[in-house]
Amino acid sequence: MRVVIHWILFVGLLLALPSVMADGVDSDQDGFDDQDDHCPNQNGNSTSDRFGCLDIDGDGWSNPDSNWTIHNGADAFPSRADAWLDLDMDGFPNHLGLDDSDDCPFTHGYSKVILFGCSDLDNDFVPDAYDDDADGDGIRNEMERAASTGLNLFDPFSANSTPSDVDFDTIPDVLDDDNDNDGWPDELEIERNSDHLNREETPLNRYFGIQTGIIYHGGFTFDSQYDEGEIELSLSWFISVLTGELVIPIALIPIYVFIFVLRQRKFSTIMTVIELENDLERLFDIEQDVNELVRARTLKVYHGLVLRNAIEERENIIANRNSRTKSRHSDFESE
Known part of the structure; x- marks a missing residue:
C-alpha cells in the first residue's frame, strides 16, 4: 500500500514540475514571466491590450502583428504615443483633444477641412456636410436638387446621378438660360x-x-x-x-382686301343703278338705302357722299327732262 502511495506522489510531482520550473522564468528578459507574457520570445513592453509585446511608441498598446491585429485591440497608431484607437479605420484617432481627433468616429472618411475623418465622397478633403458639390460631379448640390423633378430625381451625393450640362458651365440644362454657351438665350x-x-x-x-x-x-x-x-x-x-409681330396684320390682309372689293363692288352696283334710274321716287329710296349702308359701315363715308351727289345730279337731269317735256306739251296744246 505504501508503495502505491509513493508512486502516486511521484507521478504528481512529475506533472507539477514543469509549472514549478516555469514560474518565475522570463525567457525574453522583458520583465514579464513567460506564463503571463503574450509574446514570451520577443522582448516587449506593452501593458494594455497584451503583456510583454512590442510597443514602439511606449503608450502601453502593442504593435499589431499577424496574430494580433487592430481589430483584436492592437495599437492603431504604433508610432504615436498619444493615440491608439481608430474604430472606423480611417486614420484619425478616436481621442479628444488632439489636432486630428476624429469628428466622425463611427464613419469612415478622409476629410481634413473643418472636420476630420468625416465622409468625403469626392476626396477633396472637404466633408460632405460642408461641400457645395459633395459628389464632385461639377454641379453644386442645390443645382442638382433644383434640376430634379417628380419623375427624375438627382442625388447630390452620387456622381452617377448627374443632370445634363452640355456646355459644362456647372448649370444643369433645365436651369441654364444659354445651354450651348454661345451668348444667345x-x-x-x-x-x-x-x-x-x-x-x-x-x-x-x-x-x-x-x-x-x-x-x-x-x-x-x-x-x-x-x-x-x-x-x-x-x-x-x-x-x-x-x-411674329406682323403675323396678325399680314393674316388680315386678305380680309381687308375682301372687304375693300365688296364695298367697291357695292358702290359700283349702286352707281350703275343710279345712272340708269329715271324715277325720282325710286332715287329717293336709293338715297335712303345709301344712308343706311353708310351708318352700318357697309359703305365708306366718301362712297356715300359720291353716291348722294350722283343721285342729286340724276334727279336734276330727270327734273330738267321732265320740265322740257311739259314745256313741249304746253306749246303743242297752245298751237
Whole structure:
C-alpha cells in the first residue's frame, strides 16, 4: 500500500514540475514571466491590450502583428504615443483633444477641412456636410436638387446621378438660360429656329450657313456678339418680326382686301343703278338705302357722299327732262 502511495506522489510531482520550473522564468528578459507574457520570445513592453509585446511608441498598446491585429485591440497608431484607437479605420484617432481627433468616429472618411475623418465622397478633403458639390460631379448640390423633378430625381451625393450640362458651365440644362454657351438665350434661339444646343449655330448664321446679320453697339461698333440692350440687324430678326409681330396684320390682309372689293363692288352696283334710274321716287329710296349702308359701315363715308351727289345730279337731269317735256306739251296744246 505504501508503495502505491509513493508512486502516486511521484507521478504528481512529475506533472507539477514543469509549472514549478516555469514560474518565475522570463525567457525574453522583458520583465514579464513567460506564463503571463503574450509574446514570451520577443522582448516587449506593452501593458494594455497584451503583456510583454512590442510597443514602439511606449503608450502601453502593442504593435499589431499577424496574430494580433487592430481589430483584436492592437495599437492603431504604433508610432504615436498619444493615440491608439481608430474604430472606423480611417486614420484619425478616436481621442479628444488632439489636432486630428476624429469628428466622425463611427464613419469612415478622409476629410481634413473643418472636420476630420468625416465622409468625403469626392476626396477633396472637404466633408460632405460642408461641400457645395459633395459628389464632385461639377454641379453644386442645390443645382442638382433644383434640376430634379417628380419623375427624375438627382442625388447630390452620387456622381452617377448627374443632370445634363452640355456646355459644362456647372448649370444643369433645365436651369441654364444659354445651354450651348454661345451668348444667345435659349428662348430666343428657339424662337428663331436656331439650335440652342449647338454653340456653332446662332440666329445670325441660321440661314444659308453664312453670317446674315450684325449686332450694332453704337458708334462704329458692329459684331456678332448678342447683347440684349443693343440693336440687331439680321435676316433672322426680320423674318421673326415678319412672322411674329406682323403675323396678325399680314393674316388680315386678305380680309381687308375682301372687304375693300365688296364695298367697291357695292358702290359700283349702286352707281350703275343710279345712272340708269329715271324715277325720282325710286332715287329717293336709293338715297335712303345709301344712308343706311353708310351708318352700318357697309359703305365708306366718301362712297356715300359720291353716291348722294350722283343721285342729286340724276334727279336734276330727270327734273330738267321732265320740265322740257311739259314745256313741249304746253306749246303743242297752245298751237
